[in-house]
Amino acid sequence: MRKIIEASTAAAIGVKLSRPQVIPMYPITPQTHIVERLAEFINDGELDADMIHVESEHSAISAAIGSQATGVRTFTATASQGLALMHEILHIVSGMRLPVVMEVANRALSAPISIWNDHQDSISARDTGWIQLYVESAQEALDTVIQAFKIAEDKNVLLPAMVCLDGFTLTHVFEPVDVPSQVNVDKFLPKYKPAFCLDTKKPITMGPIAYPNSFMEFKGAEHLAMKNALKVIKETNTQFKNQFGRGYGDGLIETYRLKDAKYAVVCMGTIVGTSRVVVDKLRKQGKKVGLIKLKSFRPFPIEEILKVTKGLKAIAVADRNISLGQEGALFSEIRSALYGKSKTIVSGFIAGLGGRDVKEETIEKMFDKINNGGTIWLK
Amino acid sequence: MLEIRIHGRGGQGAVSTGQIMAIAAFHDKKESQSFPIFGVERSGAPVQAFVRISDKKINLRSQVYHPKIVLVLEPSLIEVVDVTQGLLKDGLVIINSDKPAKDFKLNCKVETIDATSIAMKVFGRPIVNTLMIGAFAKITNLLSKESLKKAMDEKFLYSKGKKISDLNKKAIEEIMGQK
Incomplete structure (x- = not known):
């Protein structure tokens, strides 16, 4: 009901x-x-x-x-x-x-x-x-x-x-x-x-x-x-x-408008919803972007990530956490999964710590800086 | 998608206001969403809540930055908070006040409703949120009376009992019935 x-x-x-x-x-x-x-x-x-x-x-x-x-x-x-x-x-x-x-x-x-x-x-x-x-x-x-x-x-x-x-x-x-x-x-x-x-x-x-x-x-x-x-x-x-009658991707990850995408954002939790909206907006502008939602962080779906990122030019990984002095946890996992097996550029973004609102603009900034390759704090 | 922002003071029921509006919109066969900005709550402190109403599934999870409609449950908030912040060009601010709308120089369309006086009549206490929802529905035609009454039952019947639920339905009748 x-x-x-x-x-x-x-x-x-x-x-x-x-x-x-x-x-x-x-x-x-x-x-x-x-x-x-x-x-x-x-x-x-x-x-x-x-x-x-x-x-x-x-x-x-x-x-x-x-x-x-x-x-x-x-x-x-x-x-x-x-x-x-x-x-x-x-x-x-x-x-x-x-x-x-x-x-x-x-x-x-x-x-x-x-x-x-x-x-x-x-x-x-x-x-x-x-x-x-x-x-x-x-x-x-x-x-x-x-x-x-x-x-x-x-x-x-x-x-x-x-x-x-x-x-x-x-x-x-x-x-x-x-x-x-x-x-x-x-x-x-x-x-x-x-x-x-x-x-x-x-x-x-x-x-x-x-x-x-x-x-x-x-x-x-x-x-x-x-x-x-x-x-x-x-x-x-x-x-x-x-x-x-409803499921969530393959249970481990879910992709959204990724089929012909060149760039994608990878995220977990509620950032995913807002990212869907941004992907739709950018698609309307003719940009080839998509979304990878990570549902299962443990166990980590290495093979699935490798498969869906194949052919992507760059991905932006959104982390609502930080290993201080280093980078976000999801970023580390994704880069490690792709290491030696992929040419996709992986960029990390720290966002939404301590309740900082993640806006549409926050996700748009990730797409803007997707070729960066390092970790960027998005305040 | 319609976005609404509610300004109130802690204890005035701004959060419930948003919830009831979302529940009513749902019964009007719309997709809806409501959530507050949570602070470390204190009675009397400025509080905000948001509502989104749409024909399509709502995925957006950020706060509302560009509301079409703003509800102000307590006029003194206007001195403290910029209630028109981010308001869309054709936006509307509905204020609980016994003063006429023209007294508020807000650079946008304003409507006032003396919700406090009506609340004293219906509840015997200055509980304004249901009346402000009724005023919103009457002015904008965006929520049906039937769905609002259904929402009152959903919100109050279990938690506060039939008497409170009926009083709130009466408050809706009172405000939506009167011209």
């Missing part, structure tokens, strides 16, 4: 339709609306789940480990400092191969204090072994959380997943959303059957010490699982498309 709702509500509905049984939570701006809606769903009897009110994000993600380890589908949400406080536990969730799903309402990291959007929080958690999917609309937020459970729980993956949505710039936007029926979501995402769990009848140990003779094997298996996720994300997107 089509409705007009806040993106946070859409994200929460996606969670509700996925039927998690435990939601440990600690509120933080701009994520709070998501867990508030979930609390309402539980209170109104629409969602049969236990919400655990904990004293910090460190406890929220720790409680999520406990619950998921007993074989229960578990969800939590956070942002910014909350994600930073979870950091040491994030590695433990993935290391224990627990498919927890978390929504991150992307927000800058202090200091100075900023409650507004950029991607520094989730990008700083890049190497924690979590899948990271970035979305551009309320609809995609709803759809992606449902997919995220399916991807994370796949037996060839068994890794936790973050669904990253831009704080305020998306979370607080009212817009139309098609809400799928519970019956259809149940078909797509059946009842959770854990691959393994804590059970007194069949005792196992999770997360014990690994001596130097086995640690690398554990990490190797996780690495392989993350690589497997590339295929699983694509398959899940195709299944979703078949069942619900």
Whole structure:
């Protein structure tokens, strides 16, 4: 059913339709609306789940480990400092191969204090072994959380997943959303059957010490699982498309007006929407430009990026994050993917930090300086 | 695509104003979008919210820089904020004021509505946002009365109850009915 709702509500509905049984939570701006809606769903009897009110994000993600380890589908949400406080536990969730799903309402990291959007929080958690999917609309937020459970729980993956949505710039936007029926979501995402769990009848140990003779094997298996996720994300997107009539590119990336393009902008999150508008505008002026939306930052779709950038003269990579003294994270990844295999010029642009608005002109500037080859700050 | 900017003070409901307008436009079978500029909210501080209404899917995610219509929920804001900033040439500013439009020298088309007085009559309190939406709809014909009433239910029935929802619908009747 089509409705007009806040993106946070859409994200929460996606969670509700996925039927998690435990939601440990600690509120933080701009994520709070998501867990508030979930609390309402539980209170109104629409969602049969236990919400655990904990004293910090460190406890929220720790409680999520406990619950998921007993074989229960578990969800939590956070942002910014909350994600930073979870950091040491994030590695433990993935290391224990627990498919927890978390929504991150992307927000800058202090200091100075900023409650507004950029991607520094989730990008700083890049190497924690979590899948990271970035979305551009309320609809995609709803759809992606449902997919995220399916991807994370796949037996060839068994890794936790973050669904990253831009704080305020998306979370607080009212817009139309098609809400799928519970019956259809149940078909797509059946009842959770854990691959393994804590059970007194069949005792196992999770997360014990690994001596130097086995640690690398554990990490190797996780690495392989993350690589497997590339295929699983694509398959899940195709299944979703078949069942619900909408998908997001191939699940990993999506291209827009790229067919005969010579230049393209590469971006994640809400910048994608504004870039679509700019591409349309420049196309009207006869410029051969297109767009590459990166949805899956982890795992990173190297082959797909190589394929779609083939023949492009230059690409502009927009980063809503910065590795200080170096460059944006997406820029590094794209350049590394293309290194030695492509003649396409890759230019990096730092934009939209701490809630700085990314305007149409911001994207136009990227196209203007697309042959630069270095990193430019767009204030 | 029509772009609207709303100026209010923290606590006046500028954010809800935008949401209700977007909800009503949706029920009028349009594509719509609404969002606020969030500050670290304080009661009384200047607040802005935006609405986009279009026949086509809205992809743009930047703030609104060139509104066609501006709503000013509180006239004293005009001293503090440039409410005409970026206003399109044929743009319109609708101000909540008991003064006639010609008293506002804004270099653009201005309409005033004494929303505070009507609000005192309907709500017994100076809650002006619903009346300003009604004024917008009456002046521009861009939102239907039926959709606005539907939007009031969607916005208030669950969160504030039937009484508040009905009062807001009455406020819409009050302003859109009167000439």
